[in-house]
Amino acid sequence: xxxxxxxxxxxxxxxxxxxxxxxxxxxxxxxxxxxxxxxxxxxxxxxxxxxxxxxxxxxxxxxxxxxxxxxxxxxxxxxxxxxxxxxxxxxxxxxxxxxxxxxxxxxxxxxxxxxxxxxxxxxxxxxxxxxxxxxxxxxxxxxxxxxxxxxxxxxxxxxxxxxxxxxxxxxxxxxxxxxxxxxxxxxxxxxxxxxxxxxxxxxxxxxxxxxxxxxxxxxxxxxxxxxxxxxxxxxxxxxxxxxxxxxxxxxxxxxxxxxxxxxxxxxxxxxxxxxxxxxxxxxxxxxxxxxxxxxxxxxxxxxxxxxxxxxxxxxxxxxxxxxxxxxxxxxxxxxxxxxxxxxxxxxxxxxxxxxxxxxxxxxxxxxxxxxxxxxxxxxxxxxxxxxxxxxxxxxxxxxxxxxxxxxxxxxxxxxxxxxxxxxxxxxxxxxxxxxxxxxxxxxxxxxxxxxxxxxxxxxxxxxxxxxxxxxxxxxxxxxxxxxxxxxxxxxxxxxxxxxxxxxxxxxxxxxxxxxxxxxxxxxxxxxxxxxxxxxxxxxxxxxxxxxxxxxxxxxxxxxxxxxxxxxxxxxxxxxxxxxxxxxxxxxxxxxxxxxxxxxxxxxxxxxxxxxxxxxxxxxx
Amino acid sequence: xxxxxxxxxxxxxxxxxxxxxxxxxxxxxxxxxxxxxxxxxxxxxxxxxxxxxxxxxxxxxxxxxxxxxxxxxxxxxxxxxxxxxxxxxxxxxxxxxxxxxxxxxxxxxxxxxxxxxxxxxxxxxxxxxxxxxxxxxxxxxxxxxxxxxxxxxxxxxxxxxxxxxxxxxxxxxxxxxxxxxxxxxxxxxxxxxxxxxxxxxxxxxxxxxxxxxxxxxxxxxxxxxxxxxxxx
Ligand code: SF4
Ligand code: SF4
Numbered sequence: 001x002x003x004x005x006x007x008x009x010x011x012x013x014x015x016x017x018x019x020x021x022x023x024x025x026x027x028x029x030x031x032x033x034x035x036x037x038x039x040x041x042x043x044x045x046x047x048x049x050x051x052x053x054x055x056x057x058x059x060x061x062x063x064x065x066x067x068x069x070x071x072x073x074x075x076x077x078x079x080x081x082x083x084x085x086x087x088x089x090x091x092x093x094x095x096x097x098x099x100x101x102x103x104x105x106x107x108x109x110x111x112x113x114x115x116x117x118x119x120x121x122x123x124x125x126x127x128x129x130x131x132x133x134x135x136x137x138x139x140x141x142x143x144x145x146x147x148x149x150x151x152x153x154x155x156x157x158x159x160x161x162x163x164x165x166x167x168x169x170x171x172x173x174x175x176x177x178x179x180x181x182x183x184x185x186x187x188x189x190x191x192x193x194x195x196x197x198x199x200x201x202x203x204x205x206x207x208x209x210x211x212x213x214x215x216x217x218x219x220x221x222x223x224x225x226x227x228x229x230x231x232x233x234x235x236x237x238x239x240x241x242x243x244x245x246x247x248x249x250x251x252x253x254x255x256x257x258x259x260x261x262x263x264x265x266x267x268x269x270x271x272x273x274x275x276x277x278x279x280x281x282x283x284x285x286x287x288x289x290x291x292x293x294x295x296x297x298x299x300x301x302x303x304x305x306x307x308x309x310x311x312x313x314x315x316x317x318x319x320x321x322x323x324x325x326x327x328x329x330x331x332x333x334x335x336x337x338x339x340x341x342x343x344x345x346x347x348x349x350x351x352x353x354x355x356x357x358x359x360x361x362x363x364x365x366x367x368x369x370x371x372x373x374x375x376x377x378x379x380x381x382x383x384x385x386x387x388x389x390x391x392x393x394x395x396x397x398x399x400x401x402x403x404x405x406x407x408x409x410x411x412x413x414x415x416x417x418x419x420x421x422x423x424x425x426x427x428x429x430x431x432x433x434x435x436x437x438x439x440x441x442x443x444x445x446x447x448x449x450x451x452x453x454x455x456x457x458x459x460x461x462x463x464x465x466x467x468x469x470x471x472x473x474x475x476x477x478x479x480x481x482x483x484x485x486x487x488x489x490x491x492x493x494x495x496x497x498x499x500x501x502x503x504x505x506x507x508x509x510x511x512x513x514x515x516x517x518x519x520x521x522x523x524x525x526x527x528x529x530x531x532x533x534x535x536x537x538x539x540x541x542x543x544x545x546x547x548x549x550x551x552x553x554x555x556x557x558x559x560x561x562x563x564x565x566x567x568x569x570x571x572x573x574x575x576x577x578x579x580x581x582x583x584x585x586x587x588x589x590x591x592x593x594x595x596x597x598x599x600x601x602x603x604x605x606x607x608x609x610x611x612x613x614x615x616x617x618x619x620x
Numbered sequence: 621x622x623x624x625x626x627x628x629x630x631x632x633x634x635x636x637x638x639x640x641x642x643x644x645x646x647x648x649x650x651x652x653x654x655x656x657x658x659x660x661x662x663x664x665x666x667x668x669x670x671x672x673x674x675x676x677x678x679x680x681x682x683x684x685x686x687x688x689x690x691x692x693x694x695x696x697x698x699x700x701x702x703x704x705x706x707x708x709x710x711x712x713x714x715x716x717x718x719x720x721x722x723x724x725x726x727x728x729x730x731x732x733x734x735x736x737x738x739x740x741x742x743x744x745x746x747x748x749x750x751x752x753x754x755x756x757x758x759x760x761x762x763x764x765x766x767x768x769x770x771x772x773x774x775x776x777x778x779x780x781x782x783x784x785x786x787x788x789x790x791x792x793x794x795x796x797x798x799x800x801x802x803x804x805x806x807x808x809x810x811x812x813x814x815x816x817x818x819x820x821x822x823x824x825x826x827x828x829x830x831x832x833x834x835x836x837x838x839x840x841x842x843x844x845x846x847x848x849x850x851x852x
Contacts, residue, residue, distance in 0.1 A: 045686050047679035097761040103700045103707060108682035111689065112698075117764060157653040165759050171767050198799050201792055219816045226806050226817045228799060262806075355771030358780050359787075407771040415771070493656075495758025509689040516692070517658050517719065 017273075020055040021072055021314045028062060028072065031055050034082070040110070041065035042475035045506070047108075050479060054079050061477065073476040076369055078321030078337065085342040085368040088397065092347070092365025092485065094119040096170040099496050110483050113510065114496040121365045123174040123497065124487030126166045127208075130159060130193055131182040132515065135539040136210060138246065142306065142507070144182050147534045150519030154493055156189050156196065162491045163200035169497075172360050174489075176204035178233060185213040186537065191223045198228030206233040206266070210246060212539060215253030221261035229263060231295060236267040239286050239556070240575050243276035249546035252555035258293045266296040273302075273318040280323060281330025281563060281573040287465055288378060288562050290555075296466035299323055303472035305505055313476065320372050320469045327467075331384075332569025335376060335467065339386035341393050343371040348397035355404040356419045367482040373468040379436040383567040387464075390435035399429065438463070473501040493518040557581045644716045648751060657755055658719050659695065663712040664748035665724060667731070667738040672704040674736045684734055691730070693722035695750070706731070706738075709748055 032054045039050035050063045059076040076082045098117045106118025132152040134144035145151050166174040177197050187193055197205050211234040214221050238244040258265055269283055287294040301318045328336045343366050350361040375387040403422035407415045430442045486499035492514050503511045546552055564572035647654045675681045681701035688697035693711040713721045728740050768777030807814040814821045
């Protein structure tokens, strides 16, 4: 194909991606409607009807505001997948003791949060912000404290108070927590913050970090592990420098520190079309190369929060299936779109255990469009096998749900008999021929369901990688049916608990409002922290020095390309780091701003050569 | 109307501790603990002489609620279309704290600008104790309902509940013991950095942690690698 042909193909592909945005309303109104929902006008926040409809392969949402006309947005870039995932939607349990009682009982959703009594899911993952200070200054981030802004940094007492609140939730106390910021490792008592979470009874503690402080100060890795951290939830937007200017240079050091200390990592790429969507396969490959410490890659298709030009939004928008289809292309079909299941599927397994034992289990009852996931297994011959190639996940979950329904109102003995019957016919959902050679999945699942032995899953997971997707909402995609089921919550200093997708989508009435109330004004903070100023918080990167470190060269220079192997399709992944590495070795030594100064907009070290809006690196 | 236009209708000045009254204590104390709570005695205004037509419908009522919440001095606003009632918890000009303030007149004016006419004299404008009524409630919310586990009826749950609660409490204690055993074992396994992890660390006299501690520590390590969907 000539370069011109190549460009023509690209333009056509781009046109196809943008086409659903550029139809007349007359054309749009003739397209098949899938369902109705409630949403908000991105301009004035009026709650308006949303219509979810099919446009060729896409699922779209349209809404009409009498003052601001029509808004059209992509909701889900694959109709078949949407219909498949939709089957597993269910309402979970909200709080039995909601933290705020409203007169309106949630009728004004999403403006009645706190959590209100209408909310349909308990806290699955609790986020606790421990500081709004950050050592980077990413151009797109609205969250960190800029010069002169108040500092939100709750004390250890206040944080313990928040933990206690979360652990008092009924009927299911929050059990997984993400300690977040700003950059949480900048909290002067971060180790105690973590230890106190463990003492409060949280089983899973994630530290949401750039990883930079841990990479540069490996002792901190031991400290946070010893204090009870289960995993680092680490931003990672690509393998190359251009895609991941945020922490590309420090990741090798962080992984080393994690390895030595016994921590684990979840890599968290924010996926933006045209910015880093070409590196999804490369990121999975990177994770497979570090399977000893990387538990999961949790892709987050970008949430375009805040007002932005329509053209840019259309260009950058990507949804869960959009990213999944790119992964299929970039992994030679090894991880295909059929391999993904939506989060509520897991809720199906838990409900079975709960009905059998009478003990509350986590619901995971979020909306099907919010998240998806799959496990991939690396077999002894390096073949990568998604779990769905040997387990009929749909069939299994439906089978277990039937058993749960049958158990209702039955005696303990009868329940056990129903469970035994369900488990005996279990094997028909497992294709033993195709399961990885070194695993007996039927046995493993049996020990989870019968003995609730998650340690076996742990062993299994040593050779597996969890691939997740979570698409946070924004004003354009907003769907009240999604947010009322949200189970990722923020615990606020005023005692309220807020869904992630109201906290961040309407910061002016939630996140920023409450944190401002509880912040310490800049002047007061400065008077009690004599040596401190905003600039001193900022990290200054020495690119040249970092690139010369053995850890850097080893991490990016000795990667194995799993997808170039014949068992995995034989086509290497794009932006594979070894190639980048070779190019770099031959090229000029270092970027012109190898030493970032305090005033730089992004802290990425990318060289800032491109476009407006900071350095143009995408800044993620 | 954009946010700026709306919020600029009132003057909103935050004072710092240096410029405001020195009397206000931003902290509440419980035993040895101290929590920063920015408000104390504030006001709650209830407007119930509203013509429902002015609220238009639930979506417009919700948007009015959103708009009221945009104002810094408003701590909570509820616009109840069904009962044609607006409740606003706000920081009045008379309050002794450092946060942004507004008057009832400001509030009435803002409602009027939104097409909702209220009679100031019919407004209940009462004292509101932020600390006990809002903050303490949110930290100790009462139970308003009870969900039994899946597959069980309310009656069955009533019988099972006590046992379950006992088991859950025991589980919490056991969990903590396991965690502490893990910590001991971790330091033994990482003697080279142990004194950096715990200042002044000295290894216990016995060379190794007990067998139970080692087993528990190991088991914990495996269990932590469970399913990963929000880490569950
Ligand atoms: S998102 Fe949930 S808590 Fe917020 S108003 Fe809606 S139902 Fe209530
Ligand atoms: S955070 Fe947003 S995307 Fe995730 S579950 Fe909640 S509503 Fe859905």
